[in-house]
Amino acid sequence: QSALAQPASVSGSPGQSITISCTGTSNDIGRYETVAWYQQHPDKAPKLIIYDVRYRPSGVSHRFSGSKSDNTASLTISGLQPEDEADYFCASYVRSNNLLFGGGTKLIVL
Amino acid sequence: DVQLVQSGAEVKKPGESLRISCQGSGNSISNYWIAWVRQKSGRGLEWMGIVYPGDSDTRYNPSFQGQITISADKSINTAYLQWNNLKASDTAIYYCATPRTQLLWFGEAFGYWGQGTVVTVSS
Numbered sequence: 001q002s003a004l005a006q007p008a009s010v011s012g013s014p015g016q017s018i019t020i021s022c023t024g025t026s027n028d029i030g031r032y033e034t035v036a037w038y039q040q041h042p043d044k045a046p047k048l049i050i051y052d053v054r055y056r057p058s059g060v061s062h063r064f065s066g067s068k069s070d071n072t073a074s075l076t077i078s079g080l081q082p083e084d085e086a087d088y089f090c091a092s093y094v095r096s097n098n099l100l101f102g103g104g105t106k107l108i109v110l
Numbered sequence: 111d112v113q114l115v116q117s118g119a120e121v122k123k124p125g126e127s128l129r130i131s132c133q134g135s136g137n138s139i140s141n142y143w144i145a146w147v148r149q150k151s152g153r154g155l156e157w158m159g160i161v162y163p164g165d166s167d168t169r170y171n172p173s174f175q176g177q178i179t180i181s182a183d184k185s186i187n188t189a190y191l192q193w194n195n196l197k198a199s200d201t202a203i204y205y206c207a208t209p210r211t212q213l214l215w216f217g218e219a220f221g222y223w224g225q226g227t228v229v230t231v232s233s
Contacts, residue, residue: 001173003154036219038155045205045226046147046155051219057210089155093217098171099157101147 004029004090004102011108017078020105022090023071028100029092030071037066037075040087040104050075077107085109112136114144114206114224121230122196129192130227132206140164141212144189145220146180150202158204160215161189169215196231203228 005023012018022029022037029035035053038046048057050066053073063078073092077084090102117131132144145160159170163182170180179192189206203226209218 032217034217034219038220045223046207046220047223048210048219048221051210051221057221087153091155091157091219096172097169097216101155101157104153104155 001094001096001098001100004092004100006088006090006102006105008103009106009108011110012077012080013110014080014082016080017076018080018107020075020077020088020090020107022073022075022092022102024073024092024100025071027095028071029068029073031095032093033068034093035066035068035073036091037064037073038089038091040089042086046089080109082109112139112142112208112222114208114222116204116206116224116227119228119230121232123233124197124231126196126231127192127194128196128229129190130204130229132189132191132224134163134187134189134208138212139187140184142208142222143213143215144182145207145209145215146178146189146191147205147207147220148202149205149226158191162215163187163189196229198231198233200229201231 037050040046054066146158148156161168161182163184206224207220208222210221
């Protein structure tokens with residue numbers, strides 16, 4: 001199974017909003033409400049920032065929000081801050097008892 | 111909270127065997143499944159499989175089935191990832207992670223992560 005499709009990079013200026021897309025199929029994103037998003041800073045482990053499409057774990061900024069439409073999930077970061085510069089990965093469970101990650105998107109804060 | 115501590119970096123030759131570990135601690139750690147995730151060249155993540163230390167129930171990503179062995183020792187809340195015939199293509203960072211929710215795995219996001227183990231396979 002192929003990885004979920006994410007743009008290689010997105011960029012924005014401090015204070016702006018950006019959206020990262022994650023495209024799958026009817027067997028993964030389209031089938032389950034299990035999309036998660038992870039943030040990874042260089043040389044650090046991934047950190048969960050969104051689970052079950054739209055929910056934030058305790059301690060994660062309200063500036064992060066998630067949504068889903070058909071086979072595409074989206075992560076929106078509002079009020080960009082320099083510390084948001086990182087790699088972002090989406091993930092979704094798959095019909096065959098498997099888990100797929102996206103290829104990752106590098107967020108550049110200009 | 112859950113804490114996951116992984117074993118240290120490894121340098122191996124092609125064809126050698128290796129087992130790396132991930133020890134969990136914290137509140138009700140024995141109720142959590144533990145997964146392994148590979149990250150090559152600092153970008154993409156790949157879910158390799160998951161084990162429930164309580165009874166060693168294990169599930170594999172079909173892409174990794176037969177290439178690795180995932181196991182656990184419930185007495186020390188530790189999960190293992192093992193190779194019997196390493197290849198240069200196994201060079202990567204390997205993370206262990208647990209779902210947010212006790213007792214469940216399918217459908218659950220990974221709320222806790224280990225620090226990662228760097229594995230380098232080179233002749």
